[in-house]
Amino acid sequence: xxxxxxxxxxxxxxxxxxxxxxxxxxxxxxxxxxxxxxxxxxxxxxxxxxxxxxxxxxxxxxxxxxxxxxxxxxxxxxxxxxxxxxxxxxxxxxxxxxxxxxxxxxxxxxxxxxxxxxxxxxxxxxxxxxxxxxxxxxxxxxxxxxxxxxxxxxxxxxxxxxxxxxxxxxxxxxxxxxxxxxxxxxxxxxxxxxxxxxxxxxxxxxxxxxxxxxxxxxxxxxxxxxxxxxxxxxxxxxxxxxxxxxxxxxxxxxxxxxxxxxxxxxxxxxxxxxxxxxxxxxxxxxxxxxxxxxxxxxxxxxxxxxxxxxxxxxxxxxxxxxxxxxxxxxxxxxxxxxxxxxxxxxx
Amino acid sequence: xxxxxxxxxxxxxxxxxxxxxxxxxxxxxxxxxxxxxxxxxxxxxxxxxxxxxxxxxxxxxxxxxxxxxxxxxxxxxxxxxxxxxxxxxxxxxxxxxxxxxxxxxxxxxxxxxxxxxxxxxxxxxxxxxxxxxxxxxxxxxxxxxxxxxxxxxxxxxxxxxxxxxxxxxxxxxxxxxxxxxxxxxxxxxxxxxxxxxxxxxxxxxxxxxxxxxxxxxxxxxxxxxxxxxxxxxxxxxxxxxxxxxxxxxxxxxxxxxxxxxxxxxxxxxxxxxxxxxxxxxxxxxxxxxxxxxxxxxxxxxxxxxxxxxxxxxxxxxxxxxxxxxxxxxxxx
Numbered sequence: 001x002x003x004x005x006x007x008x009x010x011x012x013x014x015x016x017x018x019x020x021x022x023x024x025x026x027x028x029x030x031x032x033x034x035x036x037x038x039x040x041x042x043x044x045x046x047x048x049x050x051x052x053x054x055x056x057x058x059x060x061x062x063x064x065x066x067x068x069x070x071x072x073x074x075x076x077x078x079x080x081x082x083x084x085x086x087x088x089x090x091x092x093x094x095x096x097x098x099x100x101x102x103x104x105x106x107x108x109x110x111x112x113x114x115x116x117x118x119x120x121x122x123x124x125x126x127x128x129x130x131x132x133x134x135x136x137x138x139x140x141x142x143x144x145x146x147x148x149x150x151x152x153x154x155x156x157x158x159x160x161x162x163x164x165x166x167x168x169x170x171x172x173x174x175x176x177x178x179x180x181x182x183x184x185x186x187x188x189x190x191x192x193x194x195x196x197x198x199x200x201x202x203x204x205x206x207x208x209x210x211x212x213x214x215x216x217x218x219x220x221x222x223x224x225x226x227x228x229x230x231x232x233x234x235x236x237x238x239x240x241x242x243x244x245x246x247x248x249x250x251x252x253x254x255x256x257x258x259x260x261x262x263x264x265x266x267x268x269x270x271x272x273x274x275x276x277x278x279x280x281x282x283x284x285x286x287x288x289x290x291x292x293x294x295x296x297x298x299x300x301x302x303x304x305x306x307x308x309x310x311x312x313x314x315x316x317x318x319x320x321x322x323x324x325x326x327x328x329x330x331x332x333x334x335x336x337x338x339x340x341x342x343x344x345x346x347x
Numbered sequence: 348x349x350x351x352x353x354x355x356x357x358x359x360x361x362x363x364x365x366x367x368x369x370x371x372x373x374x375x376x377x378x379x380x381x382x383x384x385x386x387x388x389x390x391x392x393x394x395x396x397x398x399x400x401x402x403x404x405x406x407x408x409x410x411x412x413x414x415x416x417x418x419x420x421x422x423x424x425x426x427x428x429x430x431x432x433x434x435x436x437x438x439x440x441x442x443x444x445x446x447x448x449x450x451x452x453x454x455x456x457x458x459x460x461x462x463x464x465x466x467x468x469x470x471x472x473x474x475x476x477x478x479x480x481x482x483x484x485x486x487x488x489x490x491x492x493x494x495x496x497x498x499x500x501x502x503x504x505x506x507x508x509x510x511x512x513x514x515x516x517x518x519x520x521x522x523x524x525x526x527x528x529x530x531x532x533x534x535x536x537x538x539x540x541x542x543x544x545x546x547x548x549x550x551x552x553x554x555x556x557x558x559x560x561x562x563x564x565x566x567x568x569x570x571x572x573x574x575x576x577x578x579x580x581x582x583x584x585x586x587x588x589x590x591x592x593x594x595x596x597x598x599x600x601x602x603x604x605x606x607x608x609x610x611x612x613x614x615x616x617x618x619x620x621x622x623x624x625x626x627x628x629x630x631x632x633x634x635x636x637x638x639x640x641x642x643x644x645x646x647x648x649x650x651x652x653x654x655x656x657x658x659x660x661x662x663x664x665x666x667x668x669x670x671x672x673x674x675x676x677x678x679x
Binding site for chain 1: 416421423431459
């Protein structure tokens with residue numbers, strides 16, 4: 001019988017490693033609360049967006065991040081507003097974690113003028129350069145190159161800013177992965193590559209798309225330092241990202257972090273489970289819910305209480321309700337502006 | 348602005364463009380150049396000759412052969428405060444980056460409602476010649492004109508190359524600066540001082556009264572040569588160089604057609620959905636009453652570019668073909 005080197009087996013090893021290191025002890029209580037708050041904000045916002053999609057309020061694509069919240073949360077906790085994040089079609093979580101207010105995200109998916117992209121983007125084109133959210137993209141791959149380009153700017157301008165690319169396993173077979181990792185590595189650019197390996201590109205298994213599914217291992221082929229962490233363990237991600245961001249910020253060059261995770265909802269709202277994955281697999285991963293796991297851990301460790309967490313839940317519920325009300329009451333964009341800003345001013 | 352008259356200082360088209368680049372790089376430390384062999388080597392066409400020594404390896408960076416990669420990199424760089432220049436050598440090479448160009452670079456300003464600028468300059472060689480064959484002979488600029496967001500610049504003289512490149516390097520939009528390979532070593536009068544030429548201003552290269560030719564790129568000097576021949580036959584030809592195709596100065600073209608009533612658009616690139624088709628349609632829309640004959644087009648043959656000299660010569664419009672097309676128009 002073949003012994004499969006499965007992603008889940010690797011995840012459990014990574015988790016063990018994180019727990020063994022006792023990293024929860026190194027995170028201040030305030031930061032733990034912040035991590036929990038961001039994850040809950042993403043989760044509740046996503047669940048609201050799914051309801052709004054079902055109600056017909058969101059008319060276009062809606063790819064949720066449910067199950068993967070720990071990654072954006074753990075990484076963006078180390079980023080400043082002047083660090084540049086480039087993301088994917090599944091980017092709501094990245095936007096929220098980077099500081100885009102839920103009001104602007106919900107309004108954008110509602111197609112309103114007050115959305116972070118003025119209603120021009122929707123789910124797949126979230127731009128908020130004011131907080132360093134440099135865009136999600138409906139095309140898989142370019143975010144890797146653009147984060148590398150941000151790193152090029154920051155190196156040339158001699159700042160301590162960092163470029164970050166979030167992308168899935170679906171981007172790993174794309175040329176952008178190869179070209180971006182190589183360019184960042186040969187020029188020592190301040191970039192952090194975050195691969196959110198959720199095992200499926202839409203509904204095609206990564207195990208089918210790649211003979212070598214060890215993304216962190218593949219980075220080594222470029223001479224790029226990399227590690228694999230449990231993508232459902234916000235503490236492990238927080239710690240790995242802390243090191244990678246600090247390294248990039250101090251001129252130490254790029255890194256890659258592969259986060260093994262799972263998307264527990266469908267690829268895009270409105271789709272069904274077509275049979276490409278088993279209910280048993282989905283249930284297994286739901287049992288590893290990153291938010292519930294973190295909550296258990298911090299309460300058991302005595303770092304936070306159930307009451308602390310409940311207060312956060314309630315605060316976020318109110319925040320999301322407010323965001324929906326704000327978006328609903330916001331004006332539609334003016335059709336007279338449809339051709340504005342194709343070109344900049346001057347020249 | 349300096350005038351294009353005789354200044355007693357002749358340099359090549361490439362040298363003129365390099366003067367504008369050097370001056371801009373001295374003025375603006377956020378400008379950097381990426382490309383294959385543009386560092387110490389100074390560029391396949393000497394576009395960056397001597398600049399590596401002056402500005403160093405971070406501002407003149409040789410790349411691996413990965414056009415999609417470094418065009419995508421330049422997108423992110425432009426979004427974060429620098430001004431990248433892609434020195435792509437041959438435009439055929441950046442077809443590997445068309446997704447980055449069309450889906451990303453061209454759309455960022457629009458998608459952010461102008462909160463991000465996209466000052467990416469893509470410059471390099473276009474066109475047929477020298478037995479370069481079909482992967483080093485493309486023009487493809489009508490494609491980029493078709494996409495909202497690009498500025499498309501096709502200088503034909505050293506004077507214009509310097510002035511238009513200066514404008515491109517201050518422009519916040521993505522610019523394709525396309526240098527036809529037959530023009531790179533052409534010499535012409537160029538002032539020593541800096542000057543810039545605004546986009547969207549065509550140049551009337553030769554005044555005439557019977558027929559207007561709008562030439563694109565190498566078809567400007569070919570049209571001027573044809574006009575000289577035709578003058579001896581009593582046909583007076585006005586030759587217009589649009590200089591930029593996006594934006595396109597239709598006003599100058601319509602004014603000329605108002606005078607001549609007859610228009611030929613001569614362009615080496617492909618005819619279908621091309622610049623000539625667009626100009627013809629706009630003249631029909633806005634200058635129909637001025638037309639004394641149908642607008643004519645003369646284009647390169649709609650085919651890949653073959654290698655063998657007689658085949659290669661057969662795909663591009665010649666001076667004789669321009670003259671013949673004008674004679675037909677003049678006779679209508």
